[in-house]
Amino acid sequence: MTSSRGNSVHNSVDRDEDRDEYFDTTVRLRNPNLELLDQDILYHLGLGSESHDLVEMFGDIKFVCMSGTPKRCESFAHYIMKELGHKLPTGTRLQDICEYSYRYSM
Numbered sequence: 001m002t003s004s005r006g007n008s009v010h011n012s013v014d015r016d017e018d019r020d021e022y023f024d025t026t027v028r029l030r031n032p033n034l035e036l037l038d039q040d041i042l043y044h045l046g047l048g049s050e051s052h053d054l055v056e057m058f059g060d061i062k063f064v065c066m067s068g069t070p071k072r073c074e075s076f077a078h079y080i081m082k083e084l085g086h087k088l089p090t091g092t093r094l095q096d097i098c099e100y101s102y103r104y105s106m
Contacts, residue, residue: 038050040054043101044101044103044104045066045098045101045103045104045106046098046099046100046101046102046103047097047098047101057097064106065077065080065106066098066104066105066106067104067105067106068103068104068105069105070096070099070105072105073096073105073106074094074096074105077094078094
């Protein structure tokens with residue numbers, strides 16, 4: 001794109017380094033110090049990349065819903081399952097994977 005004065009004008013969003021996501025839509029982390037960490041610890045969720053296999057747990061997940069209380073999160077999960085027409089397989093139950101965080105529920 002050029003301006004009326006013939007100068008090249010670039011939309012900063014079009015520049016790769018200014019995008020918040022990669023072209024495959026995965027999220028771009030902005031903090032370069034994260035690359036230096038031995039592990040990624042998600043303190044508020046009680047999860048970490050060494051204590052949990054985050055790719056195995058979330059690799060095929062499209063949406064994550066979090067709530068402040070376990071009961072509220074469980075109620076929401078049942079509501080969403082009903083709306084989507086999903087039933088838990090026999091013998092299974094919902095599990096709060098952040099039960100040890102004491103801050104959030106998932």
